[in-house]
Amino acid sequence: xxxxxxxxxxxxxxxxxxxxxxxxxxxxxxxxxxxxxxxxxxxxxxxxxxxxxxxxxxxxxxxxxxxxxxxxxxxxxxxxxxxxxxxxxxxxxxxxxxxxxxxxxxxxxxxxxxxxxxxxxxxxxxxxxxxxxxxxxxxxxxxxxxxxxxxxxxxxxxxxxxxxxxxxxxxxxxxxxxxxxxxxxxxxxxxxxxxxxxxxxxxxxxxxxxxxxxxxxxxxxxxxxxxxxxxxxxxxxxxxxxxxxxxxxxxxxxxxxxxxxxxxxxxxxxxxxxxxxxxxxxxxxxxxxxxxxxxxxxxxxxxxxxxxxxxxxxxxxxxxxxxxxxxxxxxxxxxxxxxxxxxxxxxxxxxxxxxxxxxxxxxxxxxxxxxxxxxxxxxxxxxxxxxxxxxxxxxxxxxxxxxxxxxxxxxxxxxxxxxxxxxxxxxxxxxxxxxxxxxxxxxxxxxxxxxxxxxxxxxxxxxxxxxxxxxxxxxxxxxxxxxxxxxxxxxxxxxxxxxxxxxxxxxxxxxxxxxxxxxxxxxxxxxxxxxxxxxxxxxxxxxxx
Ligand SMILES: Cc1ncc(COP(=O)(O)OP(=O)(O)O)c(N)n1
Ligand SMILES: Cc1nc(C(=O)O)sc1CCOP(=O)(O)O
Ligand SMILES: [Mg+2]
Numbered sequence: 001x002x003x004x005x006x007x008x009x010x011x012x013x014x015x016x017x018x019x020x021x022x023x024x025x026x027x028x029x030x031x032x033x034x035x036x037x038x039x040x041x042x043x044x045x046x047x048x049x050x051x052x053x054x055x056x057x058x059x060x061x062x063x064x065x066x067x068x069x070x071x072x073x074x075x076x077x078x079x080x081x082x083x084x085x086x087x088x089x090x091x092x093x094x095x096x097x098x099x100x101x102x103x104x105x106x107x108x109x110x111x112x113x114x115x116x117x118x119x120x121x122x123x124x125x126x127x128x129x130x131x132x133x134x135x136x137x138x139x140x141x142x143x144x145x146x147x148x149x150x151x152x153x154x155x156x157x158x159x160x161x162x163x164x165x166x167x168x169x170x171x172x173x174x175x176x177x178x179x180x181x182x183x184x185x186x187x188x189x190x191x192x193x194x195x196x197x198x199x200x201x202x203x204x205x206x207x208x209x210x211x212x213x214x215x216x217x218x219x220x221x222x223x224x225x226x227x228x229x230x231x232x233x234x235x236x237x238x239x240x241x242x243x244x245x246x247x248x249x250x251x252x253x254x255x256x257x258x259x260x261x262x263x264x265x266x267x268x269x270x271x272x273x274x275x276x277x278x279x280x281x282x283x284x285x286x287x288x289x290x291x292x293x294x295x296x297x298x299x300x301x302x303x304x305x306x307x308x309x310x311x312x313x314x315x316x317x318x319x320x321x322x323x324x325x326x327x328x329x330x331x332x333x334x335x336x337x338x339x340x341x342x343x344x345x346x347x348x349x350x351x352x353x354x355x356x357x358x359x360x361x362x363x364x365x366x367x368x369x370x371x372x373x374x375x376x377x378x379x380x381x382x383x384x385x386x387x388x389x390x391x392x393x394x395x396x397x398x399x400x401x402x403x404x405x406x407x408x409x410x411x412x413x414x415x416x417x418x419x420x421x422x423x424x425x426x427x428x429x430x431x432x433x434x435x436x437x438x439x440x441x442x443x444x445x446x447x448x449x450x451x452x453x454x455x456x457x458x459x460x461x462x463x464x465x466x467x468x469x470x471x472x473x474x475x476x477x478x479x480x481x482x483x484x485x486x487x488x489x490x491x492x493x494x495x496x497x498x499x500x501x502x503x504x505x506x507x508x509x510x511x512x513x514x515x516x517x518x519x520x521x522x523x524x525x526x527x528x529x530x531x532x533x534x535x536x537x538x539x540x541x542x543x544x545x
Contacts, residue, residue, distance in 0.1 A: 051079045051272035054114055054146075055265065056107075056137060057126025057154070058087035058099075064300075064307025065091075065258035066126060070265040072310035076287070077269035082118055084110040087129050093257065093301030104132045111136065115144035124150040124268035125176065126261055134171030141179060148181040148271045151217070152264035153189045169193060178216030182277060184264050185212070186223045202227070202234060202245070209238035219277050221267075223260065232330075232540075233289075237281055244392075246282065248289040248330055253296035255306040262310065263288055278392045286328045327411075327433045327453045329487035331394055334533055335514035336362035337491070339465060340369045342520040351383040353525050358391045360519075360529025366413050366435075368398035368516070381407040394433060401427055411435070413456060416443060421450035437491075439472060441483030448486055455484060456514055459492025460502060465516045466492070474505060481507040489514045496531050503539040512536070 053074050060066035067083050074081035086107055090098040114120065123146050128134050141149065153172055169192060177183055177193075190208040191199045193215075199208045202224065209220040224234040232247040266284030267277075275283065295308035336357040343353045354365050365388055369377050381395075381403050388395040394410040397403045401424055404412045411433025414424060421436050428434065436447040438455045447455055457480040459469045469492060472480075481488050488510050490502045495518035502513055515532065522528040 049119065051269070051274075052082065052119060052121050053079055053265065053268045053272050054082045054084065054118075054120040054123045055126065055268075056084040056086060056111070056123060056128070057261065058089055058129070059085050060089055060091045060258070062092045062257070062301065062307060064093070065261045069258040069261040069307075069310070070124065070126065073262045073265035073287075074269045076291075076310045077266055077273075079269040079272050081265070081269075082114045082120065084114060086127055086133055089127075093303030093306050095303070099129075101129045104130065104136060107133050108136045108140070111140045115140055115146075120144075120146050121272040122146060122148045122150060122268040124152065124264050126152050126264070127154045128168060128171070128176075131167055131171040134168065134175050138175040138179065148268070149176075149179050150264050150268040150271070151176050151180040151183045152260055153183060153185050153193060154260070155189055155192060166192070173215055177212070180217035181271070182219040182221060182267060182281075183212060183217040184221045184223060184260070184267070186260060187226050190222050200227075202236065205234075205236040206238070206243055209236050209243065213238055213240055219281075221281055223263070225256075225259070235281075235285065237278065239277065244278065246285055247333075248285050248328070251289070251292045251296055253292055253308075254304060255295045255298060255300075255308045256292065257305045257307050259288055259292070259308075262291070279389075282328070282392050289328070327394070329454065329509075329511045331364045332454060332487055332489040332511035332514075333363045334361055334529070334536055335364045335366065335489050335491075335512055336519055336529065337366045337368050337398070337514050337516045339516050339520050340372050342517065345521070346523060348525075350380040351387060353520055354384045355387050356525035357519055357529045358387065358393050360526045361533030362393065362519075362529055363512070364394050364396065366396045366398050366514070367403075367409075368413075370398075374400075374403070377403050378406055381409060385409060396433060396435060404428065404432070411453070413437070421447060421452045425451045435489075438480055438484075439470065439476065441479055444480045444484035444486070448484055452486060454487045454489060454511075455480065456491050457481070457488050458490060458514075460490045461493030461498060463493040463517075474501065477502070477510070478505060478507060481505075481510050484509065487511045491515070494518065496528070496535055499532060499535050500539045503536060504543060506543050 055067055055070035057070060058066045060068050067085055071081050084107060086102055088100045089096055123141065172193060185193060187199045190212065191197055194208055194211055197208065198204060205222040205224055209222045212220045218240065220238045222236045227234060233250050235246045237244040237246055263284050266287050267280045270280035270283050291308050291310055298309060300306050338350055338353060340350065343350055357365065367381055367384060381397060385395050385407055396411045396413050397409050398413050399418050401412055401419060412424060413435040414421060415437040421434050424434055433453045435454045435456050436452040438444040438447055438457055444455055457477050459471045460474065460477050462471050463469055477490055489512050490510065491514040494502060494513045494515050499513050518532060519525050519528050
């Protein structure tokens with residue numbers, strides 16, 4: 001019953017773009033009946049609606065991509081997945097040895113079987129081998145509307161084998177893209193959809209996203225995994241108004257077969273659970289990064305490109321896997337920490353300061369409000385949370401677990417004299433982010449044991465913002481980084497002039513810098529954040545060379 005209530009909450013989240021497609025579900029009723037010594041649940045219809053994705057795609061006998069990847073990705077995200085198989089491929093880690101296309105009639109039959117009966121929330125498409133199949137899908141979606149359509153315009157396998165000819169492009173352009181809530185092409189697919197336009201740089205990706213958006217999909221994600229000379233895997237997300245550059249670290253692994261199918265399926269799964277589009281995309285990217293990292297050394301097959309393991313969650317410590325889902329260490333890249341005194345001095349509200357920092361490129365925000373009333377802190381936290389959620393940026397609260405709980409912030413940052421991390425974990429649960437300040441290797445090791453998600457290490461340089469704060473220097477930062485597996489963010493006296501040398505230390509777990517006065521003790525937060533962001537990006541690019 002509680003689960004049914006939770007789900008009804010999820011469905012109340014509006015999908016304004018797809019409202020016309022909402023499938024009105026039958027109301028269900030449950031009654032608990034007591035029969036002597038036992039309870040039974042009776043209902044006229046089923047009482048638990050499980051989020052449901054229908055994958056319309058080809059089968060991969062090697063099970064790294066296609067329908068098999070979609071099934072595993074949805075299972076990993078806790079979502080039911082039904083399937084319509086459009087083609088059967090004989091495929092392994094070497095390449096595609098054969099393709100047997102399922103007849104158009106039988107694709108139509110499968111679609112009708114599922115859509116007419118099973119209350120699908122989101123349809124995700126992969127390999128669509130002919131324009132006729134696109135027509136059939138289009139007709140079925142008009143007859144059986146769903147809440148969202150995710151189109152992965154598969155044309156070529158990762159091994160380079162062609163899975164759909166150029167004739168499919170007309171079907172995509174004229175029928176599927178105008179109905180799609182998101183389309184997720186890689187560089188080659190974006191170029192093909194745009195008639196051979198060159199898509200080779202981040203700037204090309206932005207232009208391509210805009211042009212593809214003009215074809216009708218509500219959102220576009222151009223995947224830059226194949227970008228040459230890029231330190232990170234950079235994708236461009238465009239929602240028709242704003243561009244977002246989504247970065248994740250590029251992992252050294254050959255086990256990448258099926259990442260495109262998995263990404264699209266994860267987006268579909270998150271949408272089916274009620275997520276907004278940007279959060280769905282971010283969660284999907286984070287899942288891929290975690291799965292690739294977990295699978296980087298597994299050996300399946302003798303070919304150049306192996307599959308990865310979607311179901312790591314089953315094999316890992318539950319808390320850590322939850323942790324990986326909702327916390328992406330790359331979010332520590334530019335960490336904005338507020339200070340009410342500084343914002344008061346410059347006559348702006350906390351929420352205006354936070355908004356400007358995010359617009360300038362801050363990737364995570366901490367409210368560190370040492371001298372305001374609890375009631376005012378809570379109000380400020382709620383309005384900042386709204387801004388942060390809108391931009392997909394996590395919001396943490398300094399010291400005050402009560403405030404974090406009351407406004408449902410994404411987590412807390414705690415110092416050595418604050419509540420111990422393991423107690424905070426018990427109070428906050430497995431999904432919240434916990435950061436711990438550490439100045440020594442011993443504290444860093446304890447933070448890991450206590451279940452923290454990241455370390456804040458400082459003061460790297462002398463600071464006026466925190467009284468009597470010892471300065472560790474770059475050497476102190478290095479020794480904390482080397483003694484922990486946790487991601488680290490450097491803090492203390494960092495600004496535009498000295499952020500470069502911090503990041504240039506190139507410690508693998510040093511993910512970014514946290515700053516207070518460099519952003520907030522300035523007249524224009526937006527300008528200062530942009531400048532610092534540019535310095536960090538430039539340093540990262542230099543290191544990559
Ligand atoms: C990212 C980050 N790192 C360190 C700190 C300092 O936290 P703490 O030691 O609890 O000191 P106060 O901030 O509470 O004065 C931080 N806030 N953020
Ligand atoms: C809040 C805080 N914690 C520190 C630590 O060393 O743990 S230094 C610090 C203040 C950082 O402010 P600024 O960027 O203005 O120097
Ligand atoms: Mg503290």
